[in-house]
Amino acid sequence: MSVDDVAVNGKRSSDASSMVADGSSPGDAVTTRKDWASDQEVRWCPGCGDYSILTAMQLLLPEMGARRESTVFVSGIGCAARFPYYMNTYGVHSIHGRAPAFATGLAIARPDLDVWVIVGDGDALAIGGNHLVHALRRNVNITILMFNNQIYGLTKGQYSPTSVQGKVTKSTPFGSLEVPFNPVSLALGAEATFVARTHDMDRKHMMATFRRAKEHRGASFVEVYQNCNVFNDGAFELVTGRSVRASNLIPLVHGEPIRFGENGDKGVVASRDGRLRIVDLNDAKDEELIVHDETREDPSLAFQLSRLARGPFEPTPIGVFRAVDHEDYGTGVDEQIAEAKSQAGPSDLWELLCSASTWTVD
């Protein structure tokens, strides 16, 4: 894994355009985990799922050969949003809900940067829902990681847009009446070109998923099941817990039949009415299983997969739901600029000021 791999395969990494302050050549990108940790004390609650996500990131970036000076973490407000302070890169802790908007401008203005967006479920789906869906639709070249803990942690325990119906919290003492968002369904509905789900109990899977998201050109959306051990402990335990994982976590692997279960004895098939359902392989043949194809242009099947579980309390798909190759927004902008520059038209200021009719007074 070299810097070049990143530059060629994924989101553009800065190379020649990178400004160097310490005079060293920009090629030496061999770093270790500690190079990526800032000097700030990490202040999440002990036992918070955010720690393992941070570790995964600090291990992944050196592994990918990423460069600190061209990496930017942009966050909104919430527990997750403290993430940038702990990464020894450029970072902005912005406004509640607005991180995708901020990152959109940054990524369009600076296509050479690797822009990560760290948001929570309240941040991204409640106050910032509009920005999230439009960043995805535009396919801006940013990587959005949404830490989903199904609760407002920083404000001390109100229900969030992903909280299960009936959830009793400080602001819903009689239970939440609202139907929660399914973040993967929402992202697919917003035309996202890369949509995945991972969880904080599996570092290896997180690293692999973040890497895929980063290497995708355009807007990537990753839902990270993240446990809030203070206000919503165990929200994902039925899927991610080590003892139940085999039976309730459905791994999505591109090109493979969708199969799970203790002994690989369960699978996903399409019914005659078009609905997906889980079957016991004792009742169905292997070749009837749906073969996962994340590159399918039509997101319908990916959407159906996202609806397989009503929530993280029954068998739930984890992995990459969709990864399709579309031109990213910034590239389109740059192409239009290049084309405009190649065509006749005012190119210097004086010419511009004279572009409407002018007259001279002697």
Added chain:
Amino acid sequence: MTASGIGTYTTKELDRVVIRFAGDSGDGMQLAGDQFAAVSAAFGNDLATFPDYPAEIRAPAGTLAGVSAFQVHISDHDILTPGDKPDVLVAMNPAALHANIDDLAPGATLIVNSDSFDERAVAKAGYDANPLTDESLKHLVVYEVPMTSMTLAACKVTGAKPRDAERSKNFFALGLISWMFTRPTDQTIAWITKRFARVPQVAEANALAFKAGWNFGETAELLASNYEVAKAALEPGTYTNVTGNTALAWGIIAAGQLSGMPVFLGSYPITPASDILHELSKRKSFGIRTLQAEDEIAGVGAALGASFGGALGVTTTSGPGLDLKAETIGLAVSLELPLVIVDVQRGGPSTGLPTKTEQSDLLHAMYGRHGESPVPVIAARTPSHCFHAAIEATRLAVKYRTPVLLLSDASLANGTEPWRLPDLDSLPSIDPAFATEANQVDADGKTSFWPYVREPGTFARAWAVPGTRGLEHRIGGLEKSSGPGTVSYDPENHEEMVRVRAAKVAAIAEDIELLEVDDEHPPGQARVLILGWGSTYGAIAAGVRRVRARGKCVAHAHLVHLNPFPSNLGPVLASYSNVLVPEMNLGQLSRLVKAEFLVDVISLTKVKGVPFKAAEIESAILGVLADLDSVSNEGEDQRDEGSEDHAEVSGARAGVNQL
């Protein structure tokens, strides 16, 4: 002199004339007026224009709500406003007449499209009787011209359906007025051909209608004379006719070039600011990146994100959008990053009067954020000044690492004036002075970068952009420690940071031009200073001229920088015993001036969605002077009551307090 037969007429000279084209919003009045202005500008007149149109794209035809008007003032000398009252009104239907008739002084010329005055249209316009026959127009010189039928006749050869051909009647009106004011025709014909090139039949119909209007003027015995308005003696140079929105967009492009920073505009469509987005979106050849965002918040958020990356982040909006951007402007205050926020003010509150002008966002610009959140505020004063104001806003934003609010308004946005193009070498240079090296060394010799280390004098913080190796750092909306910029909840630090952010904006006062006072009189002679800001410049300057023409003394100063004020504003105010502050709000600058300098001022306010007239300013000044005289000559009341003075005068010295 009267016309004695076909083709017999005289040509008279006028030093200036105000013409208003009025019709349904679908009648093409803006197009006709704009082209008349363009031809007049190229001819060499000085001019000013005022488009006035409803918010609805097509309000019900023939109703008062749907009337759209375009006023143009042309002259042989330099003028400052689009004119108070039209000398000539072109009314395409009864509604257009009804909506504008009150603005005509006795003796003014009225040209109506007589074809449109049928019983139904007359009633729809709210008339009880046909005004063409009920003698209510006796005080005017009325020309009834069957424009619709003559347009149809002229366009018959094109084979266009009557309904389509009828739409060319605005060009008939333009042709007639072009004859009336001896405008050259070639330029308009060429413009029609180019503008409608895609639909040759429409181009042909419009050209035929235009010529028919011209020929009608020349051959009909209806109009006794036509008029010449000679070229104005303008300063030598290259001129173009420009709207405030276009000039502002060009100013942003210029600022990008002067600073070497690529321009990024994040914006959401909103009247009357959208044309800036349109103009900048066209200018990709300058490397301009524009984003039509999903909302106002995303527009400014993306602009600030681009600024973080070292681009020149700009967002454009009007009042309702400024409300939504407040939180992000506060973040920019905290991040101390350059950001230019353009607010093209319109009538408020809420949706208010989207297409009408007002200056009622000044206090919002000053204070419309939570916390101690100071932001420099600049206001453009004429359409062409929007160019320079955009450059100045950028200069301050970049130099001081701060968001800057640039105020324009609907009258500047759409109004035009001839603009003598500036010498580009005279524009200021703007240096982003990005940090490229570490600014801290610890005891072990290890270097690091602290983003909140400040430049002495300007208090500008060190600014390193992503991509700069070794200067990686994190910033955010949480309070930061002075120097390192890490999160800090320390009480002493917070107070220091609040005060330094305020001091930074205050320090700008030493870096801006002193307030210039237009006062030709010996010191002490003028008893009244008129203090204005923004788009009232033309009306105030014209009103002041009129007062001086009466042999009276008055001074005028016009603020461009509203936060901070120029450093000499205090002494200027102190040198006049009376200060009159006209503004299109309920006295917002008055409040700021009173609070800042503890001086009394007389507030002259108008909130009708239309600009001040020079006559209103004149009348108010004369009123103040008369009050002063009556105080010194007790018992006498010399106050000159202006009959059309719709503005409210308030303040202790005026003896009235409406606030």
